[in-house]
Amino acid sequence: MTLSASQCPKWNDWKWQFAHRIQTADALSQVIPLTEAEKEDINRCLSHFRMAISPYYASLIHPEDPQDPIRMQSVPMIEETFDCSNDLEDPLGEESDSPVPHLVHRYPDRVLLLVTLQCAMYCRHCTRRRAVGEEDRVISEKAFQNALSYIRDHPAIRDVLISGGDPLTMSTIKLEHIISSLRAIPHVEIIRIGTRVPVVLPMRIDDELLTMLKRYQPIWINTHFNHPREITPDSQRACEAIVDAGIPLGNQSVLLKGVNDNVDTMKTLLLKLVKMRVRPYYLYQCDLSRGISHFRTTVDQGIDIMHSLQGNISGYALPRYVIDAPGGGGKIPIVYPYVISKDDKEVVMENYLGKRYRYPQPKPEKA
Ligand SMILES: *Cc1c(COP(=O)(O)O)cnc(C)c1O
Numbered sequence: 001m002t003l004s005a006s007q008c009p010k011w012n013d014w015k016w017q018f019a020h021r022i023q024t025a026d027a028l029s030q031v032i033p034l035t036e037a038e039k040e041d042i043n044r045c046l047s048h049f050r051m052a053i054s055p056y057y058a059s060l061i062h063p064e065d066p067q068d069p070i071r072m073q074s075v076p077m078i079e080e081t082f083d084c085s086n087d088l089e090d091p092l093g094e095e096s097d098s099p100v101p102h103l104v105h106r107y108p109d110r111v112l113l114l115v116t117l118q119c120a121m122y123c124r125h126c127t128r129r130r131a132v133g134e135e136d137r138v139i140s141e142k143a144f145q146n147a148l149s150y151i152r153d154h155p156a157i158r159d160v161l162i163s164g165g166d167p168l169t170m171s172t173i174k175l176e177h178i179i180s181s182l183r184a185i186p187h188v189e190i191i192r193i194g195t196r197v198p199v200v201l202p203m204r205i206d207d208e209l210l211t212m213l214k215r216y217q218p219i220w221i222n223t224h225f226n227h228p229r230e231i232t233p234d235s236q237r238a239c240e241a242i243v244d245a246g247i248p249l250g251n252q253s254v255l256l257k258g259v260n261d262n263v264d265t266m267k268t269l270l271l272k273l274v275k276m277r278v279r280p281y282y283l284y285q286c287d288l289s290r291g292i293s294h295f296r297t298t299v300d301q302g303i304d305i306m307h308s309l310q311g312n313i314s315g316y317a318l319p320r321y322v323i324d325a326p327g328g329g330g331k332i333p334i335v336y337p338y339v340i341s342k343d344d345k346e347v348v349m350e351n352y353l354g355k356r357y358r359y360p361q362p363k364p365e366k367a
C-alpha cells in the first residue's frame with residue numbers, strides 16, 4: 001500500500017479510502033514498522049474490537065513513534081485486553097433509555113438516533129465499542145420506520161441527533177432518505193449529525209453531500225478532533241466547506257491520557273479549531289467502556305486544564321468539560337469552583353488569575 005496522494009490516483013475518492021481501510025496487522029505493517037510481538041498484540045486485540053484505519057488517517061501517523069497521538073487513537077494496544085473492574089458494557093446506560101431499537105431518549109426534547117454501526121476509523125477510545133464495528137451494518141428500513149414512528153408520536157422531540165457509528169460513511173442517498181423523513185415531521189426543528197468523517201475521511205465532505213444537506217436546513221454538525229495534528233489542509237478544507245454550506249460545525253473531544261491531557265496540546269487544538277470556524281462544544285471525560293481504562297485521566301486533570309485555559313483564551317475556544325454519568329445520568333458539567341461563597345447579601349468569587357471579587361446581591365423586594 002502506498003500512503004500518499006501523489007502515489008495513488010484515487011486517494012481523494014472517499015469510497016476508495018473506505019474500501020481500502022487497514023484492517024489487519026499485516027496490512028498495517030506495510031505502513032508503519034511493527035515487530036512480530038507488536039503484530040501478535042494487535043491480533044489479540046482484534047478478537048475484542050476491530051480495527052479499521054483509512055489510508056488517509058494512517059498517513060498521519062509518525063511511523064517511528066509508538067506514542068504518536070494519531071497512532072494511539074487508531075492502532076490497538078495490548079492494554080485493551082486488560083480487565084478493569086470499573087469497566088461497563090453499556091457505560092452510558094443507553095439500553096435502558098432506549099424506547100425502540102436504535103433510539104435513545106434521555107432528555108426531554110431531543111433524541112439520539114443510531115443509524116449505522118460502521119465508521120471510517122474505529123477509535124480505540126470509542127464509547128459505543130460494545131456495538132460499533134461489530135460489523136459494517138446500517139439500520140434496516142423496518143427499524144428506521146419504527147424509530148420514525150416513535151419520533152412522530154412524541155411532539156416534545158424538537159431535536160434529532162443522528163449518530164452511530166458514523167452517519168457520513170453511509171451513501172448520500174441513504175442519508176438523504178433518513179434526513180428527509182425526519183424533516184417531514186413538523187415538530188423536528190433541528191437535525192444534528194455527529195461524525196468523525198472530517199477528521200478521518202475528509203474527502204467524504206464533497207459537493208454532492210453538502211448540496212443534499214443544504215436542502216434540509218437547519219442542520220448542525222458536531223465532529224471529533226482530539227489532537228492538533230489531526231488538523232491538516234484536508235481536514236481544514238472539509239470543515240470550511242461544511243461551514244460555507246451554512247451548517248454550524250462544533251467539536252467534541254475526549255480527554256485522553258497520552259494524547260491530549262496537557263494544557264499546551266489542548267490550547268493549540270482549541271485555537272486551531274476556532275481559526276477554521278469550528279466551535280469547541282464538549283470535552284468529555286473518558287468513560288468506562290470496556291478496554292479503554294488506559295486512556296483515563298483523573299477528573300482533577302480535566303478541571304486543571306480547563307481552569308488554565310479559562311480567561312487566557314476566548315470563550316469561543318472553550319468547550320464545556322462534562323462527564324457522561326455512568327448508569328445513564330446524562331452529561332454533567334464539571335467546573336472549577338469559581339464561587340467561593342454565596343449568601344443573601346453577596347457572592348464571593350475568584351477570577352481566572354485567582355484574585356477575589358465580591359458581587360452584592362439585589363436587596364430582597366418588600367412583600
Ligand atoms: C449527548 C446526547 C444528546 C445531545 O445532548 P446535547 O447536550 O444537546 O448535545 C442527546 N441524547 C443523548 C442520549 C445524548 O447522549
Ligand code: SF4
Pocket residue numbers: 118119120121122123125126127128129132164165166195196
Ligand atoms: S467515529 Fe465515533 S462511533 Fe466511530 S469509533 Fe470513533 S468514537 Fe466510536
